[in-house]
Amino acid sequence: MLIIKNLKVAVEEKEILRGINLEVKPGEVHAIMGPNGSGKSTLANVLAGREDYEVTDGAIQYQGHDLLEMEVDERAQAGIFLAFQYPVEIPGVSTATFLKSTVNAVRKAQGKEELNAVQMLKLMRDKIKMVGMDERLLQRSLNEGFSGGEKKRSEMLQMALLEPKLGILDETDSGLDIDALRIVAEAVNQLRSPDRSFIIVTHYQRLLDYIVPDFVHVLYNGRIVKSGDKNLALQLEDKGYDWIKEEVDSLTAM
């Protein structure tokens, strides 16, 4: 599904990612953890195609295609979905209009027939129920004035509607209370399937109590310094990140 090889990324000439290697196979859930500033969000954004980041070296292969050659919208149409840490507020664009446009834009790009009004309504209703969102939010401007929890639900709703092949959650759990967290987790768990993969970027282990990952990677100073299964996350929960930092720093000092 996704193969990242020796990925190096800089922002304004400062190197953030210093050689990431990662393979995600269909159906797998990978958690990427790490202290603040380790490059977790950068990785998520580079996958989605944000242009502020400069890829200086390495390659990303997505379903056999060179991902770095694909435009932002092409990536989305090909099934990559990034749930943002800070979804942008867009005044004047109603949530309903936006959702309909995206669903049909993606369907069109995938060679599927666009949904008519009735089909769209049914689809919306189903998915809204799934993420427990207040239907009235649909009439409001996209994300404008939404609470933190509402914004994250809106992201999950979009993900549920677009049914991506690779879902990336960028610290979607940060700042959420337990109810909102459960909703995010439930949305992901319902979407889990043998041909759909997830990369879950998180600072806290708590989310992983609800979404059990197949792999846990620790990102530090722009590199994956440790990989393991869900137990690694529990270890981090217990001991924090310092022991990893020390381990890595002592190695690099040698």
Added chain:
Amino acid sequence: MSTIVQDRFAEAKARFQTLFEAGESQLNGHRDHPLHQFRRRAIHFLEGVNFPTRRDEEWKYTSVNRILQPEYTANEAPRLSQADIEPFLIPGLDCHLLVFVNGVFQENLSQTGDFSDGLSVIDIASALSDEKYQASTTAYLEGLLESQSDAFKILNAAFAHHGLLIHAGKKAIVEKPAYLLHLAAPGEKASFNNHMNLIIAEPSSELSVIEGLFELPGAEGTYFNNHLNRIHIRENAHIHHYRLQREGKEGFLVSNVDIEQDGNSTFSSYALDLGGRLVRNNLKTKLNGSGTNTNYWGAYFAKGEQHIDNHTFIDHAVPHCISNELYKGIVTDKASGVFNGKVLVRKDAQKTNAFQQNNNLVLSDKASMDTKPELEIFADDVRCSHGATIGQLDESAVFYLRSRGLPDAQARGMLQHAFLYEAIENMKLEEVRLFAEQLVHHKFEE
């Protein structure tokens, strides 16, 4: 003693005088009509009035040269059928329809008279000989010549044949809006179209007037629409004035809207400017009494080589009045835009609340926008604010939309639409709002 002031538009003025005389010679028996007498006085009045130049502060960013150069004809209009006007009707809107082509009233397509809901729509010529309206109509016309030194208003007074008096009687709640459809059908020769409205809302009445200004399809050519509205809103009355324009590529538009508000009245202006080669809108409100509300909503979108200039003015002369203004615009290609919003809060106008906002998107290197909020505040216990921005699309929003699969052009279009929508969504009549959105939509697809 003599002063010699060189009038650089002397030739243009002479052409207008000739045009006036040519029209006069066709009047036959109507020369003695009081309206014609008034129009004659207006054309004489023009001799002593100068057209503005860019040396005038008010016209610094807009030159009228282009408007005054062509040789115009006036009052010639093709006869239209119901099918011709169909595309310009507002779907679902139950209204009193009044149709003008090149400033010429189309009786067969229009409804006039005293309507049962307290609304009267009659032509100014008739109003002048109607006992009920004579005094007020005369007073308004005289006011035009006495106090105005604006050349375009004087020209309008001289040339508008088919002006309308739109009158809402005392306590009349007029449910059915008046829709004035002004169509331009330029021929081989450039046409000069004038229209004047006197709109009066008597105490405690309520009225909506919609004006649509469009060029007929297939009739591309040069023309000049010189448009004038004088609106008087009496005590506790409410007027909603909509002006939606998509003039032609070679169309010039000068629109003057002068409002007077008596105490506790409300005026809401909704303007949408999409067309025209050169457009200048002047919107001026004078507040006579306390407790008034004044709303200005404006949206504009200029592309190609269009130039759209909005000058607005609110004169807070009395205390306890509220004014609220939002103008939003997009300029792209080689187009240019101007916004000048003047708010005057006089010394006695304590407890005034005046808010003004002008936001612009400039989408190309060759497009330009000049914006100038002008607040002059002489009272000390007031709440006033203004803001003006000129910027580009928010790229993080573009990225967000694209990351959901929307192609770049669609994402940008959606954001531009949303940007303008904020200045359109306040249109009170839903049918008109939807119609306006449709017009914007077409503009994006051009």
